[in-house]
Amino acid sequence: QKEVEQDPGPLSVPEGAIVSLNCTYSNSAFQYFMWYRQYSRKGPELLMYTYSSGNKEDGRFTAQVDKSSKYISLFIRDSQPSDSATYLCATNSGGSNYKLTFGKGTLLTVNP
């Protein structure tokens, strides 16, 4: 079993839709959960991170972690064409463990 599983999509939605992106993980030691966004022909950039369980909101984006079910979600409200990108979930146990475990990424296209 891969440590982080992510549905690769692709996912295509109309502008204004609510988007849900999801990952599952297997290692109970993981404490930090991140979402990276990668535009075409660019490197990934950190979008949001959460520590342990709970929700975190930033504008139209909400990151959610449920440690009991080992489930990570990113919700995008009122999606825009500029949200079209590959979204990668990532996690690690934090502290001096610098290596991140990434999901394979989900390609999202928001159609105008």
Add this chain to the structure above:
Amino acid sequence: DVKVTQSSRYLVKRTGEKVFLECVQDMDHENMFWYRQDPGLGLRLIYFSYDVKMKEKGDIPEGYSVSREKKERFSLILESASTNQTSMYLCASTTEYRGGYTNEQFFGPGTRLTVL
């Protein structure tokens, strides 16, 4: 502004050539990483360096080596390039843990390498 730069955006090499990919960061970060990214396989860690002259193998180190002579520079070397090393190569860096959340990795723009 945080910056990780990579020496080339696109590179075409022939099978058997020795290939050098360079990465430079200006954030005084201790830790640097090399990944390759392939469709359907995601990001895979090749090598990691946590200090000058220190390195650690990642998940797929075979066919690669690295060099870190200066803190800001991390080089990936393909000793004898092969067609299965055609990929997007991404460099990243992160600072040393000093309490709090510090695990954000800052990525360069990537080098798309084609080996013919």
